[in-house]
Amino acid sequence: KARLLQELKGKENVTKAGRKIALYANIGGVGDVASVLANDAGGIGLFRSEFLYLETEDYPSEEQQFKAYRTVAENMAGKKVIIRTLDIGADKQVDYFGLEHEENPAMGYRAIRICLDRKEIFKTQLRAIYRASYYGNISIMFPMIISVDEVKAAKEMCATVQEELKSEGIPYGKVELGIMIETPAAVMISDLLAKEVDFFSVGTNDLTQYTLAIDRQNPKLDNIYDAHHLAILRMLQMIIDNGHKEGCWVGICGELGADVTLTDTFIKMGIDELSVSPSMILKVREQIRNSDAK
Ligand code: PEP
Numbered sequence: 001k002a003r004l005l006q007e008l009k010g011k012e013n014v015t016k017a018g019r020k021i022a023l024y025a026n027i028g029g030v031g032d033v034a035s036v037l038a039n040d041a042g043g044i045g046l047f048r049s050e051f052l053y054l055e056t057e058d059y060p061s062e063e064q065q066f067k068a069y070r071t072v073a074e075n076m077a078g079k080k081v082i083i084r085t086l087d088i089g090a091d092k093q094v095d096y097f098g099l100e101h102e103e104n105p106a107m108g109y110r111a112i113r114i115c116l117d118r119k120e121i122f123k124t125q126l127r128a129i130y131r132a133s134y135y136g137n138i139s140i141m142f143p144m145i146i147s148v149d150e151v152k153a154a155k156e157m158c159a160t161v162q163e164e165l166k167s168e169g170i171p172y173g174k175v176e177l178g179i180m181i182e183t184p185a186a187v188m189i190s191d192l193l194a195k196e197v198d199f200f201s202v203g204t205n206d207l208t209q210y211t212l213a214i215d216r217q218n219p220k221l222d223n224i225y226d227a228h229h230l231a232i233l234r235m236l237q238m239i240i241d242n243g244h245k246e247g248c249w250v251g252i253c254g255e256l257g258a259d260v261t262l263t264d265t266f267i268k269m270g271i272d273e274l275s276v277s278p279s280m281i282l283k284v285r286e287q288i289r290n291s292d293a294k
């Protein structure tokens with residue numbers, strides 16, 4: 001079986017009827033790139049940039065971040081690298097952020113909320129990403145979005161950063177912008193959000209948590225944390241349809257994307273991309289190639 005999977009390296013992610021699906025990998029740091037390449041992923045669909053902040057004693061500098069993003073972009077040699085901007089909150093211990101203890105960190109001061117409030121942190125990260133974009137094929141996505149205004153504010157910051165770099169004579173590449181769909185609010189306004197961005201990536205881990213009102217970190221609730229819940233599948237269909245109407249491609253980067261019992265269902269729903277842990281790439285490829293979706 002393992003040998004058969006190895007034989008899928010170098011093969012396309014294409015259904016029997018000829019539909020191609022982008023199959024990317026999720027990573028949490030520069031060190032993961034080797035396994036992305038070893039497993040023949042077509043790109044990186046989720047680069048969790050938090051690690052840069054979690055492994056340092058103080059805010060990582062623009063230069064530190066630039067080096068990490070550039071290294072990943074160069075190693076991926078023109079393949080897509082989707083960097084998710086900072087997704088940190090009271091549940092992740094980063095002393096230098098000085099975050100107050102919160103009763104309910106999953107619904108607290110985190111991710112894009114921090115970035116839009118503490119703009120200097122956001123700007124430093126975006127400058128580093130744009131600078132790195134010159135050395136590869138980088139896209140940016142924003143986590144935990146609940147409103148069109150947040151997306152507009154984030155895009156404005158990207159525009160400011162580009163103007164600054166231009167005036168400083170620092171080169172940057174073309175960067176697609178996308179958002180994670182991981183709140184029920186984002187699902188319900190996905191028709192409006194789709195007008196603002198190039199792509200959607202569905203974060204089913206958080207989307208399941210917020211939709212079912214089940215703490216994803218509470219082991220007592222593991223037996224009812226059901227990512228196959230009809231509510232999630234219906235939401236997924238709505239996100240795909242609303243995205244496609246506005247020309248956005250739509251992917252899944254939460255754990256559900258690697259659930260091979262659903263690969264065929266996702267394809268029938270119209271999914272364009274799946275981003276999974278490197279070790280799951282070939283297993284998902286096998287499912288795509290077995291799919292009889294039209
Ligand atoms: C998600 O919520 O599905 C996701 C991919 O992001 P994270 O697991 O990092 O919250």
Ligand code: MG
Nearest residue numbers: 182203205206
């Ligand atoms: Mg998430």
